Amino acid sequence: MKYILLSITFLFVLSGNRLFAQNKHFTQNGTITFEKTINMFAVFQKQINKDNESYLQPAYDAYKRSQKQFKVLKSTLTFGNNKTLFTPIEPENVSNNFFSNGPLSNQVNNVFTDLSTGTNITQKNVFEEIFLVKDSTRKISWKITNETRDIAGYTCRRANALMLDSIYVVAFYTEEIPVPGGPESFCGLPGMILGVALPHENVTWFATKVTDMPVDDKALTPPKKGKAVNNKQLHDKLVSVMKNWDTQGPLYLKAFSL
Template sequence: MKQIILFTAVIFMLGNNGLFAQNKHFTEHGSITFEKTINMFALFQKQITKDNESFLRPAFDSYRKTQKQFKVLKSTLNFDNNRTLFTPIEPETQSNGFFGDSPMANQVNTIYTDLATNTIINQKKVFEETFLVKDSTRKINWKITSETRDIAGYTCRRANALILDSIYVVAFYTDEIPVTGGPEFFNGLPGMILGVALPHENVTWFATKVEDIPIEEKALAAPKKGKAVNNKSLYTTLTSVMKDWGEYAQKYLKAFIM
């Protein structure tokens, strides 16, 4: 009798687990609000070298007294039918002191991604010029871990990777949103990326709100304005423009192509 009761209990539990799995809700379209947070003090500190310390150190000390350590910028990611549109939200005030024009401390990309064809259309602001970059999505070799974290009400799993050969990336994705996209150029995980951290670059993107709502076609419209280029030709243009920028060239170049 005990064996029969135990067997019945197991069957009941398995049945309930299957029912719960069937009833689990998956968000297939909607809009995500992201916050990009930049540690401006760390960004400034990295610019100081033994060659410029005499004038940059006083400037840094003054900056710390008048500016906030963390700059926060908002953006949205609309998604539906394996398409996403990442759009920066312009801040109410543009000034941020010494590094106000740094691409790392701003949002220069408006990115339409077709995950079915692995293509992107990116409207990129480079100082006073706008480029329209059409190319393939970035291929990222992710390593998924067992660590989890709750972001915007979703349980997310951690994954690590390197991009551009040297930039360490930590990402958190949820399989409750079965879309392989994410903020900026981050994609390729088995679910939507809701959090990204670049520890050595002192910048993060984390979702603050996920809305499970229908998305109109115009809310997924790809950007159209800008000088037409691909990633390779844009890189060639940027390296040519910055060839006389000395030690700052690589920092700006990395920020623009990241």
């Protein structure tokens, strides 16, 4: 009798789990609002070295007294039909401070990704020039962990990776949005990336809101303006321009490569 009761209980639990899985809603299209947060004090301090500290250190100290430590920028990611479009939102107050003009401290990319074909089209603002970078999606060797956290109401799992040979990446993705995209050009996980942290670069992207809604194809139109290049061509051009920038060159090159 006890065995029969246990068997019946097991069948009820199994049936309940199947019914839950069948009725569980998966978001296929919509928009996601992201916040990019930069630790400006840490970013600027990295630019100070023995060759420039006589004038940069006083400027940095003055900046710390008058400005906030964290800069927050907003963006949207529109997704549908296995395509995504990442679009920065222009901030209301634009700072002309020297320290605030670096690429890592701003949002220089509009990124269209076709996940079905594995292609990216990125409109990238590099100082006074605009490039249209057409290439394959970035290949990132993710290592998925068992750590989870809630982001914008979705259960997300952590994954780690090393990108561009030296940038340590922590990402959080959710299988409740079965689209392998994410903010900027981060992608390649078994669900939408709702959080990204580059701990050593002092910057994060985290979703604050997900809106489940139909998306018209017109809302996923790739950017068209800019000088057409691929990733290698842009990298070579940046290396050539920044070769005499001392310690500033590698910092700017890394930021423009994200």
